[in-house]
Amino acid sequence: MASLVLRLLTVTIFLSAPAALAATLAAAVTPVVKSTTSYGVLSNPGLTRDSCSSSLWNNNVLWVCRDTEQLNSAGNPVLPLVVNTASYSSMPNAPSNPQPLSLTSPQGFGSPFYPLESDECPTSGACSDGTRWVGWPDTGPVVTFRGSGGNTNAYAFISRNHLSGLSQINTPSYSLYHLLSQSSGPMPSVSLAVSSFWSSSQIGYGSAASVVMNGYAYLYGATPDGKLALARAAQTGFLGALDDKSLYEYYVNGAWTRTAPSRTASNIALPNTSSAQGTIYWSPKWNSYVWIGGDGFPNANFFISTAPNPEGPWTAATRFYTGTVGNGSLGAYSTVAHPSLTDGTGNYVFITWTRTNKNSAGVEVYDQPLVRVDWQ
Numbered sequence: 331m332a333s334l335v336l337r338l339l340t341v342t343i344f345l346s347a348p349a350a351l352a353a354t355l356a357a358a359v360t361p362v363v364k365s366t367t368s369y370g371v372l373s374n375p376g377l378t379r380d381s382c383s384s385s386l387w388n389n390n391v392l393w394v395c396r397d398t399e400q401l402n403s404a405g406n407p408v409l410p411l412v413v414n415t416a417s418y419s420s421m422p423n424a425p426s427n428p429q430p431l432s433l434t435s436p437q438g439f440g441s442p443f444y445p446l447e448s449d450e451c452p453t454s455g456a457c458s459d460g461t462r463w464v465g466w467p468d469t470g471p472v473v474t475f476r477g478s479g480g481n482t483n484a485y486a487f488i489s490r491n492h493l494s495g496l497s498q499i500n501t502p503s504y505s506l507y508h509l510l511s512q513s514s515g516p517m518p519s520v521s522l523a524v525s526s527f528w529s530s531s532q533i534g535y536g537s538a539a540s541v542v543m544n545g546y547a548y549l550y551g552a553t554p555d556g557k558l559a560l561a562r563a564a565q566t567g568f569l570g571a572l573d574d575k576s577l578y579e580y581y582v583n584g585a586w587t588r589t590a591p592s593r594t595a596s597n598i599a600l601p602n603t604s605s606a607q608g609t610i611y612w613s614p615k616w617n618s619y620v621w622i623g624g625d626g627f628p629n630a631n632f633f634i635s636t637a638p639n640p641e642g643p644w645t646a647a648t649r650f651y652t653g654t655v656g657n658g659s660l661g662a663y664s665t666v667a668h669p670s671l672t673d674g675t676g677n678y679v680f681i682t683w684t685r686t687n688k689n690s691a692g693v694e695v696y697d698q699p700l701v702r703v704d705w706q
């Protein structure tokens with residue numbers, strides 16, 4: 331009997347050790363940069379586009395970018411403007427031989443990767459009254475299933491932004507898109523799964539950042555006061571489906587609840603988080619969740635924060651890198667990380683930002699520097 335109790339105790343201790351270890355180790359994480367390596371700018375042959383984010387997609391990396399135009403032979407952008415496009419890339423070279431990473435041309439240029447909805451002035455988003463709907467992704471799709479033979483299942487939460495000039499004239503709701511690859515090679519098929527999955531009075535969970543861990547998809551959205559709020563969806567549906575609200579829980583007042591809060595609830599913002607554009611991932615090196623992001627336009631300042639759990643506690647963010655800004659009107663923005671470009675160790679991470687530069691004709695074109703950051 332005594333030995334059975336002892337065995338049970340041992341088993342219990344063994345099973346709970348990783349979580350306890352994570353909490354202990356993560357509290358002590360102090361990321362320190364060992365070296366940085368410039369990989370030039372992302373290569374988008376024949377295109378100018380901004381704000382590319384990425385997700386690991388079986389043997390490829392899937393990139394989804396915002397506004398995209400083709401370049402003519404003089405290197406000047408030509409209309410039409412497509413609100414989002416997608417590409418694949420391979421993994422970057424080793425830092426001993428850094429080369430620009432090539433994003434292969436988008437899914438047939440012309441229609442958006444995430445289609446605009448019928449009330450969003452499709453297909454360009456430009457309405458006859460001069461306003462514009464944009465489907466600008468802030469983060470890569472949430473991959474919930476990777477199978478053999480290239481099968482990949484994923485979701486994206488896209489805000490329904492209505493603009494007049496660059497000013498937003500609505501409080502957006504957020505639609506859920508479904509991405510599916512049945513084989514490696516062709517671009518995934520994309521369809522609107524649920525229009526306004528999150529209403530305009532709710533947080534756009536999953537639109538700011540996500541991480542799939544421990545049997546859950548953890549989905550972050552911006553709060554009105556510029557922090558992050560968190561929901562999680564149990565990965566128990568078919569291929570980790572995210573379209574079933576009964577699988578969702580919401581982090582409110584320090585506990586998980588089944589009732590979605592209002593976006594203006596005072597007790598949903600996670601302390602020390604920021605909704606400035608960024609990326610969240612799990613680092614095996616630090617046994618810790620990691621946020622990497624910026625402090626917003628027009629800077630290319632990169633900050634890092636860590637937490638033992640997706641809900642926190644998050645450390646105060648510290649600056650670890652400052653990139654060069656462009657000489658056009660948009661100095662720098664969309665400071666994101668690409669944990670998709672990984673060997674799985676967490677020993678390094680790639681970051682990008684977007685800027686505009688004036689070309690030789692004085693016309694502004696986007697570019698996106700790619701930098702590898704190795705940690706001590």
Ligand SMILES: *[C@@H]1O[C@H](CO)[C@@H](O)[C@H](O)[C@H]1NC(C)=O
Pocket residue numbers: 601602642643644645646
């Ligand atoms: C947030 O950051 C402050 C430092 O600015 C720190 O004292 C505090 O412990 C952090 N909060 C959490 C929950 O880690």
Ligand SMILES: *[C@@H]1O[C@H](CO)[C@@H](O)[C@H](O)[C@H]1NC(C)=O
Pocket residue numbers: 657658687688689
């Ligand atoms: C702006 O930056 C681009 C890219 O570095 C460079 O080719 C161009 O000459 C610069 N233009 C001006 C006016 O500084």
